[in-house]
Amino acid sequence: MYISSNMRSNLLCLILFFWKPGIVILNGWGRYERKRALRMAFIFLSRIGAKKTLIAQNRRDYRYLKRFGVNVEWIPGSGGTRYKRGSEKAVLLVTRDSKFECVKESVIGFYDTFKLPLLVVGCKNRLPLGESVTYAHAGYVDDISKVYIRSESFIQPDGYGEGIAHSLVDAICSGHRIYMPKAVYVRTGIAYLVRKKALHSRVQCLDDWVVLPTFITEKMLSEFCLKKVNQSYLQTLEVFFGGLDER
Numbered sequence: 001m002y003i004s005s006n007m008r009s010n011l012l013c014l015i016l017f018f019w020k021p022g023i024v025i026l027n028g029w030g031r032y033e034r035k036r037a038l039r040m041a042f043i044f045l046s047r048i049g050a051k052k053t054l055i056a057q058n059r060r061d062y063r064y065l066k067r068f069g070v071n072v073e074w075i076p077g078s079g080g081t082r083y084k085r086g087s088e089k090a091v092l093l094v095t096r097d098s099k100f101e102c103v104k105e106s107v108i109g110f111y112d113t114f115k116l117p118l119l120v121v122g123c124k125n126r127l128p129l130g131e132s133v134t135y136a137h138a139g140y141v142d143d144i145s146k147v148y149i150r151s152e153s154f155i156q157p158d159g160y161g162e163g164i165a166h167s168l169v170d171a172i173c174s175g176h177r178i179y180m181p182k183a184v185y186v187r188t189g190i191a192y193l194v195r196k197k198a199l200h201s202r203v204q205c206l207d208d209w210v211v212l213p214t215f216i217t218e219k220m221l222s223e224f225c226l227k228k229v230n231q232s233y234l235q236t237l238e239v240f241f242g243g244l245d246e247r
Contacts, residue, residue, distance in 0.1 A: 007032070014045035014052075023240060025055045027163045043068050053240050055233075057163025059189030073236050076189050077164040079226030080173035083148040085214075090119040090136060091179060092151040094167040097123045099160055106157035108133060110179060113207050118155070121147050148174045152214075156180040164188045169224045171217075178212040185210040193223050 010024050024046065032038050046052045047070060054072040056062035062074035091110075095103060100123060111118065111133045118135035120127055126137045141147050148154075154171035158181045168188075171178060182205070185191045194200050194212070197219060204211040212220075222228060 011042065011045075014042065018045060018048055021051045021240075023053045023055065023236070025057070026061055027057055029056070029061045029161075029163065033161065043070060046070055051240075053236065055236060058187050059192050060187040061163065062189075073232075074189065075229060075232045075236070076193070076224060077169040077229060078166060079229035080166070080169035080171075080224045081144075081226060082221065083145050083170060083174045085174050085176055086149045086151045088119065088151045089153070090117045090151055091153040091155050092148070092171070092176070093118050093120045093135075093155050093157070094122050094147065094165075095120065095157075097125055100127055102161075103157040103159040104129070106159050106181060107155070109181075110155055110157065110209065113209055114179065116153075119151055121150070144170070148176065151176070153177040153179065156184055158184050172212075172220050172224050175214050175218045175221070177214050178217060180210055180212075182208050182210050190220070193220065 007027065007029065010026070013022060014024070032042075043065065046054055047068075052071060054065060054070055056065060056072055056074050057077055059074055059076075062072055065072040091114075093107065100107075104127075107118070108129065110116075111129075118133065119138055120135055121138045121141055123137070124140055127135070129135060138150065148170065154168070154176040156165060156168040156171075156178065168178070168180075172190075180190075190212075191200075191210075194203060194216060199216050199219060202213065202216055204213065
């Protein structure tokens with residue numbers, strides 16, 4: 001058997017080892033949203049040969065694959081860590097130079113909607129946001145615990161297409177106020193979990209954006225913490241190996 005998580009390695013393993021059972025963790029599936037032929041090939045390869053178990057990291061991918069009869073589980077992310085939350089009003093944006101162009105439009109849309117200053121962490125270079133956007137450039141920070149203590153709020157922009165950003169999961173586990181587009185809120189499955197906990201009436205909406213107050217993120221810790229996610233992966237492995245034993 002094999003376990004793969006990188007999209008390129010996923011495809012390679014599905015092609016070269018289609019007769020072997022395996023676990024495939026989908027990360028970055030959303031970046032191939034418009035490449036239907038590639039998606040259909042991926043689904044076909046995951047269904048032929050030996051038993052495969054796919055793990056989707058966002059809910060939309062999970063529901064999409066279910067429609068095609070794929071054996072898929074949904075586990076939201078890779079587990080977050082609780083860090084000390086800060087008190088600064090600037091909204092924390094964690095990104096990289098290589099990712100920023102993908103999320104730039106969403107970041108500008110956030111500022112146009114809320115007019116809140118940003119604190120950008122993770123980029124070596126200053127971002128080309130223009131003079132109309134107020135932001136501070138903190139550069140690259142080695143110690144992750146010093147990232148979340150800088151602010152009480154966090155923005156998760158749209159555009160990159162990953163399963164669920166690890167920085168977002170850490171921000172939820174740290175009890176930050178979260179700003180995200182409605183599309184991200186639904187796609188990641190956060191909307192599903194909020195409704196499941198009967199907290200949807202406390203969610204704030206403005207235009208195409210959703211705001212999760214700290215009251216909600218504190219309640220969501222149990223769904224995204226590292227312990228819960230690791231338990232979910234272990235349960236999936238137990239079921240997978242149990243199926244192999246039956247064969």
